């Protein structure tokens with residue numbers, strides 16, 4: 123299959139429809155990352171059109187410059203960055219983007235470079251010490267939007283973010299008051315934890331916000347509901363995102379904030395989970411265990427360490443008609459921890475030499491890969507078939523042949 127390279131270095135296949143199975147037929151020796159720009163575009167448009175406020179992309183979920191460009195082209199103009207390296211990356215890739223530095227613990231040098239070199243004006247904080255750092259590093263700037271991060275419950279989420287950051291209820295009043303004095307615009311932000319499985323997570327957090335505003339009696343200009351919007355995985359099918367948006371909108375409308383107050387969100391996972399998947403080769407089979415060429419140190423960190431189940435499909439033509447059974451995976455490194463329990467449902471006749479696509483790795487998957495033990499993946503190919511699952515299209519049947527016709531690029 124003929125291909126050329128995009129401005130950003132991706133291999134682009136010339137043919138109109140390129141599917142995961144076409145990549146497997148090339149028999150790649152290393153894992154291959156498949157990217158689906160149309161899926162990221164669709165997710166971005168969904169947030170831009172339906173979220174009742176501003177959606178900024180949380181870059182840590184997947185910092186690929188190609189993805190940043192796709193999101194920008196689809197209407198995402200604001201980016202939540204957490205480190206000076208992310209600030210530089212987005213500033214370099216998208217010079218007109220607005221950057222918001224939303225890590226509540228920053229190096230003073232990072233704050234100064236972000237403010238003076240890259241024009242960053244939005245910063246989050248959760249202590250008085252961090253507020254003092256921001257004021258010092260920006261030399262008392264008077265054009266700051268300061269977002270006070272509140273600690274909220276992670277009860278509805280698969281990955282907690284409740285212990286590390288955020289002002290506790292008894293600390294919020296003094297902090298909001300002090301930040302109000304230093305800020306041009308004052309915001310309140312929180313993070314309900316990643317993969318929040320119920321809209322209630324946001325409803326409950328907004329009640330914490332209300333209590334904090336009432337107690338501090340300050341004027342608030344920005345409410346930022348953070349990330350946590352779910353994607354869909356085997357055994358983790360969330361309610362429709364519209365329900366989250368409705369809950370958030372209703373709660374926002376009833377908060378005691380200035381009438382011109384803005385509503386922001388920082389989706390990471392929901393914008394990019396469907397963007398990437400990975401084609402791996404089965405190197406060996408031992409009963410119900412498959413030894414594959416990517417793993418815990420590759421794109422499958424979450425599968426190994428927190429038992430996350432990703433969708434899988436055998437890429438074989440003609441398709442196997444054996445019935446699906448549960449498999450676990452071993453990754454390629456020499457260590458027992460490189461194990462993904464699954465179960466991953468694959469045809470019973472799978473064997474060494476077969477290729478498997480592991481789906482929904484666009485968020486916190488392909489971004490977390492290392493080259494430990496000499497294993498890794500460099501090749502990335504754009505494909506045009508549908509992701510293995512989607513929050514944004516009704517995939518009416520599991521028939522892949524019809525699925526690949528659904529997309530509109």
Ligand SMILES: *Cc1c(COP(=O)(O)O)cnc(C)c1O
Pocket residue numbers: 180182183202224225313315316317348349350351388389390391392485
């Ligand atoms: C990680 C993170 C996000 C993105 O979270 P998702 O669960 O991927 O949506 C947003 N905001 C902050 C501050 C984060 O740390």
